[in-house]
Amino acid sequence: xxxxxxxxxxxxxxxxxxxxxxxxxxxxxxxxxxxxxxxxxxxxxxxxxxxxxxxxxxxxxxxxxxxxxxxxxxxxxxxxxxxxxxxxxxxxxxxxxxxxxxxxxxxxxxxxxxxxxxxxxxxxxxxxxxxxxxxxxxxxxxxxxxxxxxxxxxxxxxxxxxxxxxxxxxxxxxxxxxxxxxxxxxxxxxxxxxxxxxxxxxxxxxxxxxxxxxxxxxxxxxxxxxxxxxxxxxxxxxxxxxxxxxxxxxxxxxxxxxxxxxxxxxxxxxxxxxxxxxxxxxxxxxxxxxxxxxxxxxxxxxxxxxxxxxxxxxxxxxxxxxxxxxxxxxxxxxxxxxxxxxxxxxxxxxxxxxxxxxxxxxxxxxxxxxxxxxxxxxxxxxxxxxxxxxxxxxxxxxxxxxxxxxxxxxxxxxxxxxxxxxxxxxxxxxxxxxxxxxxxxxxxxxxxxxxxxxxxxxxxxxxxxxxxxxxxxxxxxxxxxxx
Numbered sequence: 001x002x003x004x005x006x007x008x009x010x011x012x013x014x015x016x017x018x019x020x021x022x023x024x025x026x027x028x029x030x031x032x033x034x035x036x037x038x039x040x041x042x043x044x045x046x047x048x049x050x051x052x053x054x055x056x057x058x059x060x061x062x063x064x065x066x067x068x069x070x071x072x073x074x075x076x077x078x079x080x081x082x083x084x085x086x087x088x089x090x091x092x093x094x095x096x097x098x099x100x101x102x103x104x105x106x107x108x109x110x111x112x113x114x115x116x117x118x119x120x121x122x123x124x125x126x127x128x129x130x131x132x133x134x135x136x137x138x139x140x141x142x143x144x145x146x147x148x149x150x151x152x153x154x155x156x157x158x159x160x161x162x163x164x165x166x167x168x169x170x171x172x173x174x175x176x177x178x179x180x181x182x183x184x185x186x187x188x189x190x191x192x193x194x195x196x197x198x199x200x201x202x203x204x205x206x207x208x209x210x211x212x213x214x215x216x217x218x219x220x221x222x223x224x225x226x227x228x229x230x231x232x233x234x235x236x237x238x239x240x241x242x243x244x245x246x247x248x249x250x251x252x253x254x255x256x257x258x259x260x261x262x263x264x265x266x267x268x269x270x271x272x273x274x275x276x277x278x279x280x281x282x283x284x285x286x287x288x289x290x291x292x293x294x295x296x297x298x299x300x301x302x303x304x305x306x307x308x309x310x311x312x313x314x315x316x317x318x319x320x321x322x323x324x325x326x327x328x329x330x331x332x333x334x335x336x337x338x339x340x341x342x343x344x345x346x347x348x349x350x351x352x353x354x355x356x357x358x359x360x361x362x363x364x365x366x367x368x369x370x371x372x373x374x375x376x377x378x379x380x381x382x383x384x385x386x387x388x389x390x391x392x393x394x395x396x397x398x399x400x401x402x403x404x405x406x407x408x409x410x411x412x413x414x415x416x417x418x419x420x421x422x423x424x425x426x427x428x429x430x431x432x433x434x435x436x437x438x439x440x441x442x443x444x445x446x447x448x449x450x451x452x453x454x455x456x457x458x459x460x461x462x463x464x465x466x467x468x469x470x471x472x473x474x475x476x477x478x479x480x481x482x483x
């Protein structure tokens with residue numbers, strides 16, 4: 001527990017810094033571009049994510065797994081073959097897709113933005129893609145070798161460069177400047193990431209990197225992992241692109257800007273545990289494949305932290321939305337309030353599911369990984385598209401919560417029956433108390449009455465924290481190195 005908490009604490013510190021930088025950047029974009037501009041920027045980011053996943057064949061985490069295995073065994077020869085092989089394979093695909101994306105810019109602009117006049121944004125997305133793939137590989141090399149401090153340094157440097165570029169270019173060039181700032185941030189990540197990898201991984205391990213060391217066996221293994229992961233990742237990225245495009249098509253870019261508030265809070269501001277799951281948890285599992293009790297213990301601790309930390313944080317965010325939405329965005333974005341309850345409720349359910357799923361990729365349970373991703377993301381997209389004409393953009397958040405709930409049931413059944421997963425007794429009691437209470441409190445917080453929608457939920461959270469005080473005391477003790 002102590003190692004987990006200290007590692008999560010370091011990564012959470014990183015996420016807090018990134019959250020503050022991201023909040024400043026978001027404030028600039030929201031103020032200068034408004035809901036419509038933010039909606040178009042969010043769609044440009046979603047489009048680049050689709051092409052990045054396609055370039056990496058969805059195997060970014062597969063590469064991370066192989067790096068963790070090689071580093072865990074101190075297998076220098078494997079790393080010397082893996083690193084150039086991955087950069088050649090994925091970097092080459094990024095270059096080809098980037099050129100194709102630029103060539104088809106008008107068609108892609110019509111598909112993504114319902115406006116061929118935004119073709120210039122597509123060209124910038126293509127330019128960013130060429131740097132985004134090596135940047136992602138460098139980040140995963142640091143994570144796979146458990147260089148969490150270097151991961152933090154790279155992430156913070158990337159965010160700071162992005163902030164400065166965004167603040168300058170949005171003011172000068174508007175939406176075009178905002179997308180160009182994303183490209184500049186990717187370039188900076190490549191330069192800084194390469195320096196950190198050289199200093200923290202390559203040189204200390206005496207790794208010799210040669211472009212000619214591309215290894216066919218390594219490429220085949222990456223492609224094997226990619227077979228399932230590519231479809232899973234592309235389904236996720238594609239679902240987001242299609243759903244956001246539907247929002248823009250039905251209700252305009254402003255509605256997508258409002259939904260971006262709910263999405264961004266869930267993915268960025270509540271992403272501390274999610275980042276820890278994949279940056280710390282998954283590589284850690286990869287080093288303990290022959291110790292199932294240790295894997296179960298890690299899953300238990302992540303589940304415990306999600307219930308004790310994330311659930312009350314969501315309630316506090318919902319109860320104080322009238323304060324932080326105008327501060328982080330502008331008062332115009334308060335229109336996102338109806339979406340927040342469903343979206344953030346879905347985030348807690350997603351975290352419970354992910355606390356189990358950190359073992360799937362290291363165990364190479366690729367079939368279920370693929371099935372679950374398609375079931376979840378495609379289910380979300382289909383339900384959102386069905387409900388969108390009737391319920392407006394709020395339907396997307398409602399569908400997100402429903403899809404997470406359905407995927408959680410399927411995921412638990414698989415882990416329980418196939419992998420022998422069991423919820424620890426104390427976690428079972430925590431679940432029995434937390435989930436019904438969380439549902440009631442979120443429903444209360446969705447209202448507008450100052451007492452029932454604000455004071456009562458916050459009072460219940462205070463009692464909740466007092467009841468779970470032992471968890472928090474143990475966590476603080478671990479952060480101080482005493483547990």
